[in-house]
Amino acid sequence: MRFTAVDLGASSGRVMTADITAGTIELAEAHRFPNRPVRVAGTLHWDILALHQGVLDGLRKAGPAESAGIDSWAVDYGLLDAAGRLIGNPVHYRDSRTADVTERIDPYEVTGLQFLPFTTVNQLLRERLDGAETLLMIPDLIGYWLTGRIGAERTNASTTGLYDVTRRDWAWDLVDRLGLPRRILPPITDAASGPVRDDVAAELGYSTVVTQVASHDTASAVVAVPAASPGFAYISCGTWSLVGVELPAPVLTEASRLANFTNETGVDGTVRYLRNVMGLWILQECLRVWDHPDLEALLAEAEKVRVEAVIDPDDPTFLPPGDMPARIDAYCARTGQRPPEGRAQAVRCILQSLALAYGRAVDDAARLSGRPVEVVHLVGGGSRNALLCRLTAEATGLPVVAGPVEAAALGNALVQARARGLVGDLAEMRDLVRRSADVRTYEPRGREWPQ
Numbered sequence: 001m002r003f004t005a006v007d008l009g010a011s012s013g014r015v016m017t018a019d020i021t022a023g024t025i026e027l028a029e030a031h032r033f034p035n036r037p038v039r040v041a042g043t044l045h046w047d048i049l050a051l052h053q054g055v056l057d058g059l060r061k062a063g064p065a066e067s068a069g070i071d072s073w074a075v076d077y078g079l080l081d082a083a084g085r086l087i088g089n090p091v092h093y094r095d096s097r098t099a100d101v102t103e104r105i106d107p108y109e110v111t112g113l114q115f116l117p118f119t120t121v122n123q124l125l126r127e128r129l130d131g132a133e134t135l136l137m138i139p140d141l142i143g144y145w146l147t148g149r150i151g152a153e154r155t156n157a158s159t160t161g162l163y164d165v166t167r168r169d170w171a172w173d174l175v176d177r178l179g180l181p182r183r184i185l186p187p188i189t190d191a192a193s194g195p196v197r198d199d200v201a202a203e204l205g206y207s208t209v210v211t212q213v214a215s216h217d218t219a220s221a222v223v224a225v226p227a228a229s230p231g232f233a234y235i236s237c238g239t240w241s242l243v244g245v246e247l248p249a250p251v252l253t254e255a256s257r258l259a260n261f262t263n264e265t266g267v268d269g270t271v272r273y274l275r276n277v278m279g280l281w282i283l284q285e286c287l288r289v290w291d292h293p294d295l296e297a298l299l300a301e302a303e304k305v306r307v308e309a310v311i312d313p314d315d316p317t318f319l320p321p322g323d324m325p326a327r328i329d330a331y332c333a334r335t336g337q338r339p340p341e342g343r344a345q346a347v348r349c350i351l352q353s354l355a356l357a358y359g360r361a362v363d364d365a366a367r368l369s370g371r372p373v374e375v376v377h378l379v380g381g382g383s384r385n386a387l388l389c390r391l392t393a394e395a396t397g398l399p400v401v402a403g404p405v406e407a408a409a410l411g412n413a414l415v416q417a418r419a420r421g422l423v424g425d426l427a428e429m430r431d432l433v434r435r436s437a438d439v440r441t442y443e444p445r446g447r448e449w450p451q
């Protein structure tokens, strides 16, 4: 059976077809389009209409399938008025409107979330909500435009700072305490599906059903981690790196809060216990500032150089868009280190620093959850970066299994296949990925760079 996975990442959107049988899964790219944020009158927005157009173009190119599913980055949302029209254009989580947020407002023991300044709740408190009737997270918004159906998909709802991770419902007491209108939060859904609107079917040239998947891209990516047993950590490695373990229940201890670990909801009641690491975003911004040199050639050069400097990728200076090479230099000056010289050294400095941050996060996840970790699965676009994978094996002291690259799209398609009875539980879905995906293992060796 053929399924279509729409996966909107912070750097690109893609529409993939997945041909799934009881024993195999074959993924192919139907369409890829850049996700280019737009600054308007000082505010950084997602170009939501261009993204929606990319989805329509992709669905048209992909052609008919059993169903389609949508996932995207978390946290961000659109607001609808009483007539169901979008009010304003969704704001990007890297916009400066939350730059002054330095403390959490949602209680850790309720939401279980790490502190991130741009969490939905912090954005909402800086938003005019007078005319707003409905809040839709980005995949729910695209789903609404395709099908006319309104709902809050659970995995994404769990990233808002307004979700009670234990009671598995909106944290209504918190919503009331913050003075946010209850009406804007739609019912939380786990398995909603429905046909596309007639006008959408006319535009696509066929009709299809949109099946609700784990619409938070990280939740979908973790579904497709090809782990064979529970003792694994994952690094979902794209624009962000999400580093942690999968658990049956949240960890809401004080030690966990202090280590800034999050408990996001996954499929089948699982918890993604992880920390956000700033990820390849820093490299992406360097490439933009350097006018897009060839990444693979640059990585080959970075293999050959040595550099001492280490940055903390999670330093707030690296969050907003901007001149990352200059910020790395400034960071090094501030911390008494010799800055990297030239692009290859800068790239190596970023990758070593990320690998060290991954090492800390994997250690913390294992220690705070009590879950032993024997292997690290690195999935997403970063799994194509052999140097990063090797450094990660060195920094964690564990074998790193790299791939699949398009984990989120695979997880998206697998959850659709399950809705049609083609596959069973998480273990079965992962078996299928293990049998079909291209992965490469990097064994740990001695570290070749300073701590």
Ligand code: ADP
Pocket (backbone or CB within 6 Å): 008, 009, 010, 011, 012, 237, 238, 239, 240, 280, 281, 283, 284, 295, 296, 299, 380, 381, 382, 384, 385, 386, 405
């Ligand atoms: P997102 O879903 O956040 O848009 P992806 O999972 O698509 O991110 O990953 C994008 C990242 O993958 C890029 O920033 C880049 O660093 C890395 N990447 C993509 N292609 C390659 C490649 N050929 N070699 C090394 N790294 C790559």
Ligand code: LRH
Pocket (backbone or CB within 6 Å): 009, 010, 072, 073, 074, 075, 093, 216, 217, 218, 240, 242, 276
């Ligand atoms: C990764 C991701 C991550 C969130 C961030 C906003 O794409 O969804 O899980 O923290 O974007």
